[in-house]
Amino acid sequence: MPTSDSRPATVVLVSNSSFFLYNFHRGVIDGLRDTGYRVVCLAPTDAHSARLVDELKVEHRPLGMEGKGTSLVGEGKSLMALLMTLLKLRPRYVLNFTIKANIYSGLACRLLNIPYTNNVSGLGTAFLHDSWLFRRVRALYGIANRGARCVFFENRDDQALFLRMGLQKSTPSVVLPGAGIDPERFAFTEQPQSPPLTFVMVARLIADKGVREYVAAAERLHERYPQARFWLIGPSGISNRTAISDEEIAQWRARGVLHYLGEQRDVRPFLAESNILVLPSYREGMPRTVLEAASMGRPAIVSDVPGCRSSVLPGATGWLCEAGSIDSLEQHMQACLEMPREALEAAGLASRERIEREFDQAIVVRAYLGCMQHTLAPEIGRGRGAMSPA
Incomplete structure (x- = not known):
């Protein structure tokens, strides 16, 4: 210039x-x-x-x-x-x-x-x-x-x-x-066809993102659906007043339900291997991780708060849970576990189409x-x- x-x-x-x-x-x-x-x-x-x-x-x-x-x-x-x-x-x-x-x-x-x-x-x-x-x-x-x-x-x-x-x-x-979103970089991929069903949360490890609610819901569901996988991706040691300590993360990992994968340079391979993104945040601008997952054909469960609620079309590209509620999040995750794969695939296709049209x-x-x-x-x-x- x-x-x-x-x-x-x-x-x-x-x-x-x-x-x-x-x-x-x-x-x-x-x-x-x-x-x-x-x-x-x-x-x-x-x-x-x-x-x-x-x-x-x-x-x-x-x-x-x-x-x-x-x-x-x-x-x-x-x-x-x-x-x-x-x-x-x-x-x-x-x-x-x-x-x-x-x-x-x-x-x-x-x-x-x-x-x-x-x-x-x-x-x-x-x-x-x-x-x-x-x-x-x-x-x-x-x-x-x-x-x-x-x-x-x-x-x-x-x-x-x-x-x-x-x-x-x-x-x-x-x-x-x-x-x-760059729809070419976050290209559409088919839903994994074979079990287990995999949930993934991609976020900085701070309380305001709803990380604790996700972990608690995953541990409850694991008792009834031991085959399901629950992944958490994101940096720890964040400079934030609600940052989650390394000691608490170590306790989650020790209990053997949550698979904490740390910060990943490229989340696309993990989104491709997952079925549903979860983000029970307390408030967002427009959650980037939801849009990345949607571009790759993954529906999302997000909290019914500003920003998050704009990132999905409820019942079409995702679902809204109550913010701060482990019970509400657990119910929506369980519904996905019991949902026919065809319904998840349809939600993923609708997610991708919305990205191309609006984002x-x-x-x-x-x-x-x-x-x-x-x-x-x-x-x-x-x-x-x-x-x-x-």
């Missing part, structure tokens, strides 16, 4: 983890890079930072940001480091993802007069629980959102809540189909480039592969 001095315009993506940008927003990264921008990912260094550089061919700059950090001194240092990095990079536009990045980078961009957007990919602990600290966090969120060119939401429940709480005022907002990542890329067009219209018009707004 040329600028007046023939150098490509810099677009910065800010997040609380490189893992998040690589796994959830590689479509946006590819779209920006292919349009001609210099793309810089600003996020804490983790195992996925090198993959942003080596595989997606963009830059990575380390960001000191701890997900559960609350120290005023530590958080002040994070904000100052972010300010100095943005001053050095002098980006033409900034795309923020995850709560802390939305707040800190949003405030920094307002101070530096850099145009930016915030992506509300979920409300997280600051909205699930209430305290003096979380009320202050929500107030800062409102200040950051009100300076954005646009706020992207992943479900209408979150958009309505922000409007009701005054957390965006007159800032335009758009509801996206999550981060979108293709090209929709998301068009939305981001369309929002940026108001600020960078001359460059976008000259860029390669430019897309119109969604």
Whole structure:
């Protein structure tokens, strides 16, 4: 993307983890890079930072940001480091993802007069629980959102809540189909035809994802359906106030029902070997794991909460259970165990068709480039592969 001095315009993506940008927003990264921008990912260094550089061919700059950090001194240092990095990079536009990045980078961009957007990919602990600290966090969120060119939401429940709480005022907002899915990368596969029936949950190991409810339901069902398999995939040791300890995970594994497979670089082989995805989360933006599984032809059991309920069509592509209820989750999982395979296959086909119709990542890329067009219209018009707004 040329600028007046023939150098490509810099677009910065800010997040609380490189893992998040690589796994959830590689479509946006590819779209920006292919349009001609210099793309810089600003996020804490983790195992996925090198993959942003080596595989997606963009830059990575380390960001000191701890997900559960609350120290005023530590958080002040994070904000100052972010300010100095943005001053050095002098980006033409900034795309923020995850709560802390939305707040800190949003405030920094307002101070530096850099145009930016915030992506509300979920409300997280600051909205699930209430305290003096979380009320202050929500107030800062409102200040950051009100300076954005646009706020992207992943479900209408979150958009309505922000409007009701005054957390965006007159800032335009758009509801996206999550981060979108590449239907070719997550290609459709037939349901496994031979037993055992396999449930899989793919999530960070934090309580707010409903991991404990899944484990408890699996252990109950194992007594009556010993042939069924229950898999759990996702990183432990998460920087989150509701993170599940390694000791508790070890206890689950010792009881021999749950198969904890850790964090997987590629979940597709495991989705292909499973029958049903489970995500009894307390609240989501638009759960990526449900969309990945749906693209591969797997129905899902999810909790009846904002974000999750938008990820399935109840009775067609999945089922809704009561949030926080082991009994409700167990009943739905048992119904799947007793369901004819033809019914599971039909739900899987319907899931794939919905992904192709409503959740293709090209929709998301068009939305981001369309929002940026108001600020960078001359460059976008000259860029390669430019897309119109969604």
